[in-house]
Amino acid sequence: MIKELFTETTRTMKSSMIRELVASTRNIKGLISFAGGFPAPQTFPVETLSKLYAETIANESSFVLQYGASEGDPMLKEELLKWEGYDDITPDQLLITAGATNAIYYMSLALVEPGDVIICEAPSFLGSLVAFEALGADIQCVPLDQEGLDVVALQNKVEELQKAGKKIKYIYTIPDFHNPTGVTMSLKRRKELIEFALAARIPILEDNPYSRLRFRGEAVPTLFRIAHDEYANTDIVTEVVSFSKILGPGLRLAFVKGNKDLIERMCSWQQKVNIAPDNVSQRVTAHFLNRGYMDDHLKMCNDHYRPYLDKMLEATSKYLPPYIQYTKPEGGLFTWLWLPQTMSGDALFEQAKEYKVSFIPGSKFYPTNQEKFNSLRLNFSFSTFEQIEQGMKSLGTIMEEFKA
Numbered sequence: 001m002i003k004e005l006f007t008e009t010t011r012t013m014k015s016s017m018i019r020e021l022v023a024s025t026r027n028i029k030g031l032i033s034f035a036g037g038f039p040a041p042q043t044f045p046v047e048t049l050s051k052l053y054a055e056t057i058a059n060e061s062s063f064v065l066q067y068g069a070s071e072g073d074p075m076l077k078e079e080l081l082k083w084e085g086y087d088d089i090t091p092d093q094l095l096i097t098a099g100a101t102n103a104i105y106y107m108s109l110a111l112v113e114p115g116d117v118i119i120c121e122a123p124s125f126l127g128s129l130v131a132f133e134a135l136g137a138d139i140q141c142v143p144l145d146q147e148g149l150d151v152v153a154l155q156n157k158v159e160e161l162q163k164a165g166k167k168i169k170y171i172y173t174i175p176d177f178h179n180p181t182g183v184t185m186s187l188k189r190r191k192e193l194i195e196f197a198l199a200a201r202i203p204i205l206e207d208n209p210y211s212r213l214r215f216r217g218e219a220v221p222t223l224f225r226i227a228h229d230e231y232a233n234t235d236i237v238t239e240v241v242s243f244s245k246i247l248g249p250g251l252r253l254a255f256v257k258g259n260k261d262l263i264e265r266m267c268s269w270q271q272k273v274n275i276a277p278d279n280v281s282q283r284v285t286a287h288f289l290n291r292g293y294m295d296d297h298l299k300m301c302n303d304h305y306r307p308y309l310d311k312m313l314e315a316t317s318k319y320l321p322p323y324i325q326y327t328k329p330e331g332g333l334f335t336w337l338w339l340p341q342t343m344s345g346d347a348l349f350e351q352a353k354e355y356k357v358s359f360i361p362g363s364k365f366y367p368t369n370q371e372k373f374n375s376l377r378l379n380f381s382f383s384t385f386e387q388i389e390q391g392m393k394s395l396g397t398i399m400e401e402f403k404a
Ligand SMILES: Cc1ncc(COP(=O)(O)O)c(C=O)c1O
Pocket: 037, 098, 099, 100, 101, 102, 125, 127, 174, 179, 207, 209, 242, 243, 244, 249, 253, 254
């Protein structure tokens, strides 16, 4: 009976296609999986967090076990602003949330009515796409290349949408070690994007879970940093930073910086949906930063991941046919393969099951009815070196068979 009462949105909401795909390979014994997106448990700061959790609960129980403020723990906010080096940003320009997923959802709840446009890179992070779809957003895609979001294509898209009388609410982008492609937006492209957004008066949502997972090369300043430093603007970019990939997704912790009025409205949504983020993980993270653990911890994470990325790139070049193009990221958790137009990642996925290898077909990272099929995403952080070697060898064989 209850099903009859479901709202239209609930009735038509898609379940996670990625979860279903992963479930379809669960019973394959000896499967080598490049499908996941989980951080490696070896990077979790177990000892330090155990100590800090015990101390925090023992010493600050009347604060941390109590309901917290909807805008977040003031001590964590202070530590975050110090960590990121913003001395002119005030706590009311900052909101702590239970993960980036919540922050992205609150921003969309604050801005998007059914039919309003959110512009995204294609492909993009599925978790955000399904949230946008559930809110009835009209998701419009812009391609990305080796330098990130194609700003010329963006300009054309905006012109076309404005001519059609569409309301564009914001541009959603993942500039660092993009999920799923691993691409990092160049500095030049970042500036072009900000200049365009300022001129067109379209806000940007910068989703940043991966920038601190940089294993080599020069860091590129975030869009928020560039807008702040070079354009004296803290309104055009709203930046969400997640602790999921650098401390542990189980903490459910992220923070978002941006326009004061927007942050205040997002906080109102948080109050309704969640009351407040977890007080214990907020205070523990504040102590983690305050005691200076973060730098060494990030170095450990990056030292851990670097050889796995190197192994994946080496095995890709050794075993995959020369007609496969792939991204060569300097961090993050993923690489991405472009297949020839005639080859489908979805068909390859089915074939790969027989070889006990899995990955996520690229089509899963596009909004409904805008799918492209000639790509796939590989995660390199969850397999052993031997599994990467064997898995990529098998993938090479499957591709040659497929092409034949
Ligand atoms: C681009 C992107 N945004 C957001 C998230 C979700 O982050 P959180 O665990 O903080 O909700 C992920 C997780 O994989 C991601 O890749």
